[in-house]
Amino acid sequence: MHICFITHEYPKTGFPHGGFGSFVKIIATALVTKGIHVSVVGINYSETNEESIENGVALYRLKKNTVKGLSWWLNSKAINAKIREIHKKKPIDIIETAELGLAFLTKIKDIQYVIRLHGGHHFFAEAENRGIDWWKGFQEKRSFAKADAFVPVSNYVKTHTEKYLSYRKKPVTTIFYPINTDLFSPLHVNVVPFQIVFAGTICEKKGIRQLIQAFSIVKEKYPEATLEIYGRDWLFPDGSSYQQMLVEKEFPKLGSYADAVRFHGAIAFESLPAKYAQASVCVFPSHMETQGLVAPEAMAMEKMVVFTKLGPGPETITDYETGLLCNPHNPEDIAEKISWVFANKEKSIEIGKRARTFVLKKYGLENSVNQNIIFFQSLLIKKR
Structure with missing residues (x-):
């Protein structure tokens, strides 16, 4: 063939x-x-x-x-x-x-x-x-x-x-x-406490703006929290940067919390597992996906994942069983789900293990x- x-x-x-x-x-x-x-x-x-x-x-x-x-x-x-x-x-x-x-x-x-x-x-x-x-x-x-x-x-x-x-x-x-479940498999590395990881194109439909707004809420309760963002920038039709727009419009609202939000740019595909492994939670609040690769990839690593409840979200995650689903348009809901992970470490570990089993079977x-x-x-x- x-x-x-x-x-x-x-x-x-x-x-x-x-x-x-x-x-x-x-x-x-x-x-x-x-x-x-x-x-x-x-x-x-x-x-x-x-x-x-x-x-x-x-x-x-x-x-x-x-x-x-x-x-x-x-x-x-x-x-x-x-x-x-x-x-x-x-x-x-x-x-x-x-x-x-x-x-x-x-x-x-x-x-x-x-x-x-x-x-x-x-x-x-x-x-x-x-x-x-x-x-x-x-x-x-x-x-x-x-x-x-x-x-x-x-x-x-x-x-x-x-x-x-x-x-x-x-x-x-x-x-x-x-999903390449050999590449995306559990890594025995030290998890950075209260670290939130996002991976994907830096654009509106990936929910990154709402995630940054949610981070401000999370930071009030968990001062040690950090937000690590991996992905390429998206450009508006006039050539201006979406990432720069976030820095100019959203960062001032963060005040002193802005230093805890870091853009790392696009990284090699093979480097993603190491970034997921260090995270306390991986968050992908997409407004719309056809399926999305990042959520099941992180799930395959036994990571706790917060994914969108819209579109194929419910096909990918059973809420509170293999991950968490959020309203991607609601920063308060995103923040609530992130905070739940931080407050329920043992349950999150159990959910992460079930998530990998689910991904191995379905993806x-x-x-x-x-x-x-x-x-x-x-x-x-x-x-x-």
Whole structure:
């Protein structure tokens, strides 16, 4: 079997990437160990072509075209050409991409085209209460029409995407994100008392502003508390920094507590476990997620996690059994859940142990990879 993933976000040292890129790297590497040939095609961060083999995965990073008004077409043309070239050398069975990824892809006979639903334009437009951009909306509808099958990463993203886009009676199978439970496993290090850790993009929808507001409340009761923030900055359309906005507007409200809030910027994926391990509690009060990787990753380390009660939150955590759920729009509620962890250390340890058991069963890499292989094989059987 030969599977080709289309993504521009496959992790590359020195460059930022999102959850989709992390997912593709994890699943691609695992599929290779099962004897499956895997290729990844995407646009490079620079204006050069790069080809390499990483952990058995064939990577094709294509020269980035920057011609104003035509870059989308030129980039799509380059991807189509590379796919034809790869297919000629070693026939591709499955092509997988995200929601908009098939919009300008020319379908090749005998290849099955799959969209993995990580949360597309229509999904987040609803979640963020904003209008549909006609261009992105057009691409997403066009892409969905070309798909042969769909794989939502949570039941929540499946049902909410379906409100706006039709699956056209094509196969739809929910497969949760795989977690590398070997990398994200308990580490025997000293936990820093009252340390709160957040990881994710520094932007409004990740709930970081409300977390900083909640920290002020927590600090009143627990003066030793610190907030360590790991993740890349997000920029507004005018190019200004969201992180700088927080510093200018939220930090003055913290007063002397501001020194206990530290931005560390983006760090290597492999460095995250050590940061989670030191935390007394990991907090991810996202306004919206399709599934989210950070919560189950920290849970796999037996850490106490406070996650959003919205979206897929209840699919990820059973409140007070495998973690805590919070109202991400309510700083008081976030603060209350953090304070509960600090006040209930023994119970938090028990919850952390149950959390890892839960993650191993639901998000374990071996189980997830097998589910993906069975799904891909079912498409090939149907094709025949």
